Amino acid sequence: MRNRVAAPPRSVWARLHLRERIRDRDTAIYGVLLLVALVFPAITLYTTDGSTYLIAVAGHAGTYVLLAIGLNVVVGFAGLLDLGYAAFFAIGAYTYALFASQQLLASPIHHAYHFPFWLMMFVGLLIAASAGAVLGFPTLRLRGDYLAIVTLGFGEIVPQVFQNFDQWTGGINAIGGIDQPTLPAWVTGPWAGADSISIVAPFSFSFDPIAYYVLIFILVSVAIVLVNNLQRSRLGRAWMAIREDEVAAAAMGINTVTTKLLAFAIGASFSGFAGAYYGASFGLVSPDDFLFIVSITVLVMIVLGGMGNIPGVIVGAVTIYFILNWFLPLLPPAVESLASSIGLGSLNSRAGDWPGLGNETQNVTLLLFGLILVTMMLLRPQGIFPSRIREQELKHATAQEDEAAIEQAHA
Amino acid sequence: MSTLDDHILVLNNVTKRFGGLVAVDDVSLSIKRGEIFALIGPNGAGKTTLFNNVTGLFKPTSGHVILNGKDITGSKPHEVARLGIARTFQNIRLFDYMTCVDNVRVGRHVRMHAKLWDGLFKLPAERREEERVTEEAMDLLRFVGIARQANQYARNLPYGQQRRLEIARALATEPKLLLLDEPAAGFTPQEKVELMALVRKILDRGVTVWLIEHDMKVVMGISERIVVLDHGEKIAEGPPEEVRTDPRVIEAYLGKSA
Incomplete structure (x- = not known):
């Protein structure tokens, strides 16, 4: 019997096709999300002294x-x-x-x-x-x-x-x-x-x-x-x-x-x-x-x-949730302390019609949220990580609108 | 005389009324197994409406649609597809933002067995079925000659290839009878020749073809029998040579001579 040359065993790493996977955007996002989800609790516990x-x-x-x-x-x-x-x-x-x-x-x-x-x-x-x-x-x-x-x-x-x-x-x-x-x-x-x-x-x-x-x-x-x-x-x-x-x-x-x-x-x-x-x-x-x-x-x-697009949807959910329930509530005290530190502490107290800087910030948080949404949609109308389909649809829609606009201009 | 067994589809006195308008008026016809059958007629004659009545998009006001000896009048579109009638559309209706291979795989849907749980947990049987269906879809794309475009969005294909993709998608449902609604519309003479060759290849697969077509060269070139509709009524039926010289047909197309 002839000796058969055994194929070199493929390592686990090679079989995971890591390189190709990282090049695929969605897999990369999942990877990052997984990493963040695993590391996040440890980091917060460490940096916030166990809070x-x-x-x-x-x-x-x-x-x-x-x-x-x-x-x-x-x-x-x-x-x-x-x-x-x-x-x-x-x-x-x-x-x-x-x-x-x-x-x-x-x-x-x-x-x-x-x-x-x-x-x-x-x-x-x-x-x-x-x-x-x-x-x-x-x-x-x-x-x-x-x-x-x-x-x-x-x-x-x-x-x-x-x-x-x-x-x-x-x-x-x-x-x-x-x-x-x-x-x-x-x-x-x-x-x-x-x-x-x-x-x-x-x-x-x-x-x-x-x-x-x-x-x-x-x-x-x-x-x-x-x-x-x-x-x-x-x-x-x-x-x-x-x-x-x-x-x-x-x-x-x-x-x-x-x-x-x-x-x-x-x-x-x-x-x-x-x-x-x-x-x-x-x-x-x-x-x-x-x-x-x-x-x-x-x-x-x-x-x-x-x-x-599932990874996009997850990123969207986490982003919006943290803006609404962490960033915005944190804003009034942050603005107050910023004002004090640059010598405008007097703004923080209530005076006449002025409700105080903290309260005023509180009043405009939802306005801010709206502005954030509008800005994000203007910057990325297809979403943060759109599915390929949405991207295409949007491209076609805008291209068609452009054509229509040109036709109108020439009419 | 031919027996009923020779006929794949029989329409008995099919009528479709929309309010006061009679779109299809008491049409009876029968299509033999393994033939290329053509339906022609001037614009608005009710050809596509008749197709819609056969494929379950409309329910006939009266009359019967009989497939393989079984009355399928009023069946839902998906039931009709399961029973073995597939179709293409006059104004191409592809799944624009799905790839070509996915379009054809959707066509395989009705012949697949994976249930919700199989897909949810990617069970081995489901994986095997998916692999098999992908191969079958690629075979069909090769059959109509657009395999190289497999991973492109249907929307991005040139017009002629979109028509071919629609045929591939319809064939994926394993039809016994294929309804083509103006398959050569907007084609160049060269494309029309290629289409005729494709239709013959489809016939070789054991699929009976019923087509609506305006282009007389295509109709006369491939069909064995023709039915002519005008104002929803059947005005002529027969082999191409006969229909071409029928005075009523000439009148319907060209108007009455003074």
Whole structure:
């Protein structure tokens, strides 16, 4: 027998195709996001002397990342403009809040339920998904603006229902004292205020920002993998086909009814997930948490991040969340201390009609937010990291407008 | 006389009314398995409306559409596609911002089996199906001669290639009957010759072809039988030589001589 020359074994590194992957923009973004997500808690703990405030903010930002990923399925993939997305978020949050607190003791059934978080997370997912399909049903024949109005209505109805069925939900008084997730065991250490690294069993999250951060990190990671899979599947292509041309999609054998319902249901299921997490991490769920502004904020996140492109949507969600909940609130005190340090401290105090520099800054924060949005959209109308498709669409649209303008000028 | 088995599609007294307008008026015809069948007629004669009635975009006001002996009147478009009728559109309707290969892969949708869970978790069977479908899509792109454009957006293709891509996408659904709505519209004489060759190649795959066409050279050149519509009514039927000399057809196209 002839000696066969064995091929040199390919190393793990070579098999990962790292070089090609880094050249691919989206993979590079995922890499950076992963790195930041892993390093971020350590750096904040180190630089802020053990304060977990920023980690808590990041954990809540994660909720919005989940919401943005879900809404992106509906709006970005299937092209169905949904303005009532917060409704599903509310449904997920209330599902957990009702069945994991003392709330139902005061309700007509006089019995409090305390189902574990891990179970209710999936129950919330299923209920939100069903609600998505229910909402989807009457909207099937609608497109564009008309669809948006119906979803807007749904988004208004759901928080109202939770508010007005106060026998069950406590109405405007909100549901408090929501159970914390528990694990059989968990590692604790100096970062959680303990003296040394040790194992706690059983472990309750009890509002520990780091535990929640780890949880949302896992949830978001799973969501990213699943939604990426979907995008590159038979169903993902069907969504895109419907977005591009519904008539042609139907003629190619795509059942537009079930495909659209699946988009609504799957999109909603992510917010059901997010809702359960939200209820647990705040320990309080109120109808006011799910107003129209939430739907719009999530929509802004995906448009600004780059509709249809998952890494773009994630970056958009994190950016907007930190601007709204960290940068803007920090601004008034920062402006005040800046004024004092350059000798204009007198501006900080109230005088006549002048409310003081801090209050004045407070008054204009939302104006500033608007300015930031407008500026970002002017600089990158296709979003921060757009999908290739959006980029192309926008190029064509502007090229056509230019042509039209030239034709008009010559007419 | 031919038996019913020879016919892939039979239309029985199909009528489509839009309010007071009768777009298709009591049309009956039958298409034999393995033939190239043409539908001609002046603009507004109801040709595309008839296609829409067959493919489920419209439900006929009355009459029956029978495919392979099965009544499919009023079936939804996606059901019709599953049953084996594919079509192209008069004004090309591609998925503009999807690549050519994705356009064709969408055409394979109806013959694929992956369920939500398979796609969600990228199960091995789903991966294999995706690989197979990609190969099949590439084969079809080669078949119509645009494999080199596989990764371009459909929108960026030149007009003639867009028409070819639409045919490839329709073929991906594995039709028994292919409906081509003015496939040669806007083509150069050279492109028309190539198209005729392509249609014959499609026939060789065992697909029956029913086409609407204005270009008489194309129609006379490839079709075995022709039906002529005017104002929604069938005014003539037969082989090309016969239809060409039919006085009613000449009248419909050129107007009545004084």
